[in-house]
Amino acid sequence: MSKAILTDVTKCIGCAQCVIACKAVNNLQPDNPRRWQKDDGLSADNWTSLLRKPDGHYVRKQCRHCLEPACVSACLVGAMRNTEEGIVIYNKSICLGCRYCMIACPYGIPRFDWDEPVPYVRKCIMCYPRVKAGKQPACTEACPTGATIFGERDNLLETAHNRLKKYPNRYIRKIWGEKEIGGTNVLYLSDIDLSFLSYDKELDEKSLPDETKIAMNSVPFVFIGVGALMTGLHLFTRRKNRIAQLKREKEENEDE
Numbered sequence: 015m016s017k018a019i020l021t022d023v024t025k026c027i028g029c030a031q032c033v034i035a036c037k038a039v040n041n042l043q044p045d046n047p048r049r050w051q052k053d054d055g056l057s058a059d060n061w062t063s064l065l066r067k068p069d070g071h072y073v074r075k076q077c078r079h080c081l082e083p084a085c086v087s088a089c090l091v092g093a094m095r096n097t098e099e100g101i102v103i104y105n106k107s108i109c110l111g112c113r114y115c116m117i118a119c120p121y122g123i124p125r126f127d128w129d130e131p132v133p134y135v136r137k138c139i140m141c142y143p144r145v146k147a148g149k150q151p152a153c154t155e156a157c158p159t160g161a162t163i164f165g166e167r168d169n170l171l172e173t174a175h176n177r178l179k180k181y182p183n184r185y186i187r188k189i190w191g192e193k194e195i196g197g198t199n200v201l202y203l204s205d206i207d208l209s210f211l212s213y214d215k216e217l218d219e220k221s222l223p224d225e226t227k228i229a230m231n232s233v234p235f236v237f238i239g240v241g242a243l244m245t246g247l248h249l250f251t252r253r254k255n256r257i258a259q260l261k262r263e264k265e266e267n268e269d270e
């Protein structure tokens with residue numbers, strides 16, 4: 015049975031305890047924003063973020079742990095992998111750095127860590143080691159209002175359906191993640207439209223992996239080289255900047 019998270023936007027007070035707990039448990043560094051970063055608060059060191067929306071709404075963003083993940087089918091070497099718990103994890107030791115997973119994800123989740131000397135894609139892993147040890151993810155444990163909760167997917171779907179029935183005027187009558195692109199293990203109830211989490215697109219129920227495979231098979235292998243080249247250029251620029259900085263420091267010391 016799939017493990018899942020249900021986030022109820024109507025219960026979120028925007029306290030960011032989920033964000034803080036994620037950083038602490040996963041040992042994520044203070045964020046180092048990049049100019050080209052998407053403006054959603056996610057980064058290689060921010061695996062979940064809180065989006066502020068009109069009328070006092072706050073929406074958590076994190077990996078949706080798709081039942082049929084496009085990132086997994088796009089990965090040529092199996093660095094992205096689905097587990098029996100339905101949690102999508104990543105193995106950096108075999109990652110090529112091609113970033114197909116980043117292109118394939120319909121929610122724009124995986125981020126590249128430019129500060130690592132080797133290719134390193136990062137995203138929420140639904141606290142896989144904790145879940146394996148019988149615990150719940152840090153974010154759901156930290157939430158003081160029960161706005162984001164953890165459990166078996168079937169049970170959380172039942173909870174969500176019950177809330178929709180009990181409070182027909184509180185929510186948009188939809189469970190985000192129940193069916194789109196084959197379903198996801200991170201589900202949402204909300205009183206505002208959440209299409210902004212998927213590039214303002216209403217995703218249909220068709221799963222993405224088959225389409226992704228066709229698309230990826232038609233991409234020439236030379237693009238993997240482009241990924242590697244970009245990484246190489248980044249490392250070269252970083253080294254050049256570091257040398258310039260050391261030179262400046264040396265000159266300053268000599269002036270004193």
Ligand code: SF4
Pocket residue numbers: 077078079080083084085086102118119120121122123124137
């Ligand atoms: S949301 Fe994106 S990164 Fe997460 S499992 Fe789905 S396709 Fe992969």
Ligand code: SF4
Pocket residue numbers: 035036037039040061062076137138139140141151152153154
């Ligand atoms: S499940 Fe774990 S890794 Fe994912 S956002 Fe929550 S705390 Fe972070």
Ligand code: SF4
Pocket residue numbers: 025026027028029030031032033064072074156157158159160161162
């Ligand atoms: S901890 Fe709970 S209430 Fe606070 S921001 Fe996160 S989801 Fe919202």
